[in-house]
Amino acid sequence: MKLITDWRQSWRLWSVRVSAIGAMLFAFLLAAPDQALAVWQALPADIQALIPNAKEIGLVLTIAAIAARVLRQKERGDGGR
DSSP states (O other): OOOOTTGGGGGGSHHHHHHHHHHHHHHHHHHOHHHHHHHHHHSOHHHHHHSOOHHHHHHHHHHHHHHHHHSOOOOOOGGGO
16 A cells, blocks of 8 residues: 555545545534434424435445545645645
C-alpha cells in the first residue's frame, strides 16, 4: 500500500469529506439513539417522507464517496489555504 501524493491535504478531497459526514451521522445515531429519535419525531411529516431509510442513506453515501473519488476535482493553488 502506498500513500497518495500530498496525503496530508487529503481532508480537502470530496471523497474524504463525504465519508466523514457519513461516519459522523452514523456515530451520532449509535451514540445517542434517543436524541436521534427525538430529532426525527420533531421533523414535520412531509420532511420525514423526503428522507430515505437507513439502508438507502448508506447506499447513497457510499456511491457519493466513490463518485467523488473518481471524478476530477478542481485543483486549488496555494492561495486557497
